[in-house]
Amino acid sequence: MPVKNRFAELQQDIIAWRRDIHENPEILFETHRTSALVAEKLRAFGCEEVTEGIGRTGVVGVIKGKTDTKGAVIGLRADMDALPIHEQTGLDYASKTDGAMHACGHDGHTAMLLGAAKYLSETRNFDGTVVVIFQPAEEGGGGGKEMCDDGMMDRWGIQEVYGMHNWPGRPVGSFAIRPGAFFAATDQFEILLEGKGGHAAKPQEAVDTTVMASQLVLSLQTISSRNADPVDPVVVSVTSFETSSKAFNVIPQRVHLKGTVRTQSKDMRALAEERIKAICAGVAATYGGEAEVKYYLGYPVMVNSEEQTEFAAQVAKSISGQCDEAPIVMGGEDFAFMLEERPGAYILVGNGDTAPVHHPEYNFNDETIPAGCSWWAEIVEQRMPA
Ligand SMILES: [Zn+2]
Ligand SMILES: [Zn+2]
Incomplete structure (x- = not known):
C-alpha cells in the first residue's frame, strides 16, 4: 500500500495527539481545549495563518504551496467534537470526563488532519493554497453550518472541500465513496x-x-x-x-x-x-x-459532487489499490452544509473490525492513520500539482 513514507515516520506522533484528544473529549461547541491544541499545533507547523473562533470554536489554518500560479484553494475538513456517552473501553487513555467520549472517531479525524497539515507545511509540494478546517459540533449541533454562516468559504476563497470519516466494519485503510446523495x-x-x-x-x-x-x-x-x-x-x-x-x-x-x-x-x-x-x-x-x-x-442531504468524487476515488485507489462504491447512509453528516456551498467529496476509510460508532466500546483505529493522512496529502498534491 503506497502510503506516504513520511506518515509512517509521523505515525507515533499522530497517535500521541489522537490519544491526548481521546482522553479529553469535549461535546458540541465546547471544544475549547481541543481547538486550542489544534491552533497551537498549526502555528508550530508554520501555517501562514491560524484563525480561531470561526463557527464559535472552529479553527481554520492556511498553508501556501511553493507556488501559486492559478489561485487554486482547497479546503480539508475534520470534526473535533465528542459524544455524551460514558466510555466503556477500559483503555489506558480512556476519557477522563464522565459522560463524554470520542465514540465517533473525531479524535482520529482531528489527529489525521493535523498530521496532514504538518506534512503539507514541511513539503509545500503543491501549486495553490490549502485551508484546513477543524469544526466543532458535528454531532447534532451544526458546527459546520455555523462556520459557513461566519463566511468561511468566501473569506478564504475556498473552491472545493473534502471530508473523511472512519468506518467500522471496513478493512483498515480501505476506502469507499459514492457520487450524489450519500448521507441523509x-x-x-x-x-x-x-x-x-x-x-x-x-x-x-x-x-x-x-x-x-x-x-x-x-x-x-x-x-x-x-x-x-x-x-x-x-x-x-x-x-x-x-x-x-x-x-x-x-x-x-x-x-x-x-x-x-x-x-x-x-x-x-x-x-x-x-x-x-x-x-x-x-x-x-x-x-x-x-x-x-x-x-x-x-x-440537509449530503451530496457528493460528481467530478470531485471521481477524483477522490482515484486518489484513494492510488493509496490502497482500490476504492469501493459505498452504499447510501441514513445517518446525517454536518459536512452537508459545506457541500451545499462548494463542490467537493466525502469519503469513508476503514476502521477494521471494531465496535460501531456511537457505541461505548468503540475506538478509533490508529492503524488507519497512514492511509487517512496520505489521502489528505495526495488530494492536495494531485489536485494542485506543483
Ligand atoms: Zn457520530
Ligand atoms: Zn462522526
Whole structure:
C-alpha cells in the first residue's frame, strides 16, 4: 500500500495527539481545549495563518504551496467534537470526563488532519493554497453550518472541500465513496395531541389521546410504505411517547410524541413533512382531538459532487489499490452544509473490525492513520500539482 513514507515516520506522533484528544473529549461547541491544541499545533507547523473562533470554536489554518500560479484553494475538513456517552473501553487513555467520549472517531479525524497539515507545511509540494478546517459540533449541533454562516468559504476563497470519516466494519485503510446523495437529511418532529382527559372506566366521556397517538404512530409508517416511491428511501421513527397521566385509571388529556425523519432527496424530504402534518390532522380529527406539529429541519442531504468524487476515488485507489462504491447512509453528516456551498467529496476509510460508532466500546483505529493522512496529502498534491 503506497502510503506516504513520511506518515509512517509521523505515525507515533499522530497517535500521541489522537490519544491526548481521546482522553479529553469535549461535546458540541465546547471544544475549547481541543481547538486550542489544534491552533497551537498549526502555528508550530508554520501555517501562514491560524484563525480561531470561526463557527464559535472552529479553527481554520492556511498553508501556501511553493507556488501559486492559478489561485487554486482547497479546503480539508475534520470534526473535533465528542459524544455524551460514558466510555466503556477500559483503555489506558480512556476519557477522563464522565459522560463524554470520542465514540465517533473525531479524535482520529482531528489527529489525521493535523498530521496532514504538518506534512503539507514541511513539503509545500503543491501549486495553490490549502485551508484546513477543524469544526466543532458535528454531532447534532451544526458546527459546520455555523462556520459557513461566519463566511468561511468566501473569506478564504475556498473552491472545493473534502471530508473523511472512519468506518467500522471496513478493512483498515480501505476506502469507499459514492457520487450524489450519500448521507441523509435528518429532521425532527414533536407532536402534541390534545384530547379530553377522564376516568378510565368512562371512555365515552373522554377523547382518548393514547388511542389517537397509537393510531398515529402506525399511520406514520404508511409514509414509507404507501406515499413514498420505493426507490427513494425515507425513514420515519417515533422515538418518544409520553402521556400526561401516570395513573392506571386516568385517560390522559395529552400525549407528546417525538421522532426523526431521514431522507435522501429534497422531494422526499418535503413529502415526509407534508404527510406527517396531514396524517396528524386527519387522525386527530378522526378521534375528535387536536394535533399540533412542530417540525425542525436538521442537516440537509449530503451530496457528493460528481467530478470531485471521481477524483477522490482515484486518489484513494492510488493509496490502497482500490476504492469501493459505498452504499447510501441514513445517518446525517454536518459536512452537508459545506457541500451545499462548494463542490467537493466525502469519503469513508476503514476502521477494521471494531465496535460501531456511537457505541461505548468503540475506538478509533490508529492503524488507519497512514492511509487517512496520505489521502489528505495526495488530494492536495494531485489536485494542485506543483
Ligand atoms: Zn457520530
Ligand atoms: Zn462522526
